[in-house]
Amino acid sequence: MTISKLQVEPALPSPPTQAQRFGKAREAQAVALLEDYVELIADLLSVHGEARPIDIARRLGVSHPTAVKSINRLKREGLATAQPYRGVFLTESGHAMANRARARHRVVVQLLEALGVPPETAESDAEGIEHHVSDISLRAFARFLRSRDLR
Amino acid sequence: MTISKLQVEPALPSPPTQAQRFGKAREAQAVALLEDYVELIADLLSVHGEARPIDIARRLGVSHPTAVKSINRLKREGLATAQPYRGVFLTESGHAMANRARARHRVVVQLLEALGVPPETAESDAEGIEHHVSDISLRAFARFLRSRDLR
DNA sequence: ACCACATTAAAGCCAAGGCTATATTCTGTC
DNA sequence: GACAGAATATAGCCTTGGCTTTAATGTGGT
Numbered sequence: 001m002t003i004s005k006l007q008v009e010p011a012l013p014s015p016p017t018q019a020q021r022f023g024k025a026r027e028a029q030a031v032a033l034l035e036d037y038v039e040l041i042a043d044l045l046s047v048h049g050e051a052r053p054i055d056i057a058r059r060l061g062v063s064h065p066t067a068v069k070s071i072n073r074l075k076r077e078g079l080a081t082a083q084p085y086r087g088v089f090l091t092e093s094g095h096a097m098a099n100r101a102r103a104r105h106r107v108v109v110q111l112l113e114a115l116g117v118p119p120e121t122a123e124s125d126a127e128g129i130e131h132h133v134s135d136i137s138l139r140a141f142a143r144f145l146r147s148r149d150l151r
Numbered sequence: 152m153t154i155s156k157l158q159v160e161p162a163l164p165s166p167p168t169q170a171q172r173f174g175k176a177r178e179a180q181a182v183a184l185l186e187d188y189v190e191l192i193a194d195l196l197s198v199h200g201e202a203r204p205i206d207i208a209r210r211l212g213v214s215h216p217t218a219v220k221s222i223n224r225l226k227r228e229g230l231a232t233a234q235p236y237r238g239v240f241l242t243e244s245g246h247a248m249a250n251r252a253r254a255r256h257r258v259v260v261q262l263l264e265a266l267g268v269p270p271e272t273a274e275s276d277a278e279g280i281e282h283h284v285s286d287i288s289l290r291a292f293a294r295f296l297r298s299r300d301l302r
Numbered sequence: 303a304c305c306a307c308a309t310t311a312a313a314g315c316c317a318a319g320g321c322t323a324t325a326t327t328c329t330g331t332c
Numbered sequence: 333g334a335c336a337g338a339a340t341a342t343a344g345c346c347t348t349g350g351c352t353t354t355a356a357t358g359t360g361g362t
Contacts, residue, residue, distance in 0.1 A: 011198070012194055012195075012198055012210075013274070015206070015209040015210045018191075018210045018211075018212075019209065019210060019211060019212030020212065020275075021274060021275045021278045022187065022210075022211050022212050022278060023212045024275055024278070024279070025275075025278040025279035026212075026349095026350090028279050029180065029183075029279070030318090032180075033318085033319080036173065040169075043163055044163075047162070047163055052339080052340090053339080053340065053341090054338085054339060054340080055166070058166040058170065059163075059166045059169045059170060059173075060169075060170060060173050061169075061170030061171065061173050061174045061177075062319085062320070062321090063320075063321060063322080064339080064340070064341090065320090065321075065322080065323095065340095065341080065342080065343095066319065066320055066321070068340075068341065068342090069318090069319070069320090070318095070319075073318085073319095084327085084340075084341075085327065085328065085339080085340060085341085111266075112288060112291070115262075115288075115291045115292060115295045116291040116294060116295065117287060117288045117291045118287065121285055121287045121288060122288075123164070123172060124171075124172045124175055124176075124285070125283055125284060125285050125288050127172045127173060127175070127176040127283075128175070128176035128179050128180070128282070128283025129280050129283045129284070131279070132276055132278075132279025132280045132283070133276060133280070134272055134275070134276050136268060136269065136272045137263060137266075137268045137272060137273075137276050140263070140266045140267040140268045141266060143267060144266045144267065177319095177320095181348090184348085184349080203309080203310090204309080204310065204311095205308085205309060205310080213349085213350070213351090214350075214351060214352080215309080215310075215311090216310095216311080216312085216313095216350090216351075216352080216353095217349065217350055217351070219310075219311070219312090220348090220349075220350090221348095221349075224348085224349095235310075235311075235357085236309080236310060236311085236357065236358065
């Protein structure tokens with residue numbers, strides 16, 4: 001007789017379930033770049049009063065033309081406005097996205113540090129992680145931090 | 152006389168520092184797709200004994216040709232092997248990457264659940280987050296989980 | 303043994319996000 | 333006010349990762 005599996009393999013999730021998870025991750029990735037830009041632009045505006053393409057490019061570590069191209073996409077999607085040679089500004093919805101992104105960023109960094117991750121690593125990892133944290137997880141993170149502060 | 156800033160704006164990181172953070176995130180993203188594929192292929196191999204392109208495609212939620220194209224990339228990068236019409240297998244380094252990815256995935260899911268994130272959300276968010284968790288953070292997560300289990 | 307159906311492969315299209323090279327426009331200094 | 337140098341914009345190229353369409357190959361059932 002055949003011997004059935006000795007180690008119980010943890011069954012895989014159903015294909016549709018798994019496809020949906022991957023689909024969400026792909027979608028999050030699609031907006032990640034937009035979030036990075038508006039978040040950075042909001043920071044530059046609030047600290048320097050202006051957001052120039054060249055500064056955006058330098059801080060993102062990409063060439064100027066790449067930054068300009070992405071800024072054009074922001075304009076196309078109604079997140080930013082810009083006149084030629086005049087710097088970049090955020091629309092209403094751009095600001096909204098930036099605020100949500102900044103809030104998430106802050107919570108993720110705080111969580112990582114609370115878990116014992118050194119500050120620079122926390123900032124670095126957060127840059128990638130933040131775009132994949134759902135509202136549900138974000139609230140859980142906030143609860144954890146609050147409960148921990150009270151202790 | 153001019154009034155200096157009333158609220159102390161948290162100074163921005165230096166451009167090179169910030170560029171480096173974004174660069175790391177971009178690099179992580181570049182390998183994310185490879186990790187997703189080898190992780191899934193490893194799972195299929197261990198559960199079903201074979202990894203067919205069509206199953207890979209279905210579980211990732213992409214069309215078959217897209218999956219085939221990515222599998223070709225895996226072959227090009229020395230992570231997988233495949234004969235026409237014969238299914239996909241992992242090379243030594245493919246297995247190594249899959250094991251690292253699975254370990255990270257598991258820890259991230261456990262962490263999220265430990266923080267109170269419901270299981271399906273934990274799985275879903277982990278799919279995106281795992282690729283951006285550095286070894287340093289991963290070890291911190293593991294430490295946290297261990298200390299919590301002991302309590 | 304055949305034939306229908308499933309699977310696989312191949313070809314070609316598209317948008318996104320990188321890049322370099324070149325042209326244009328500002329701007330600050332003399 | 334002119335001009336040099338910085339910033340910006342434009343054009344064109346490449347790769348990746350999606351897609352659809354079409355062709356080729358396996359495979360299982362009668």
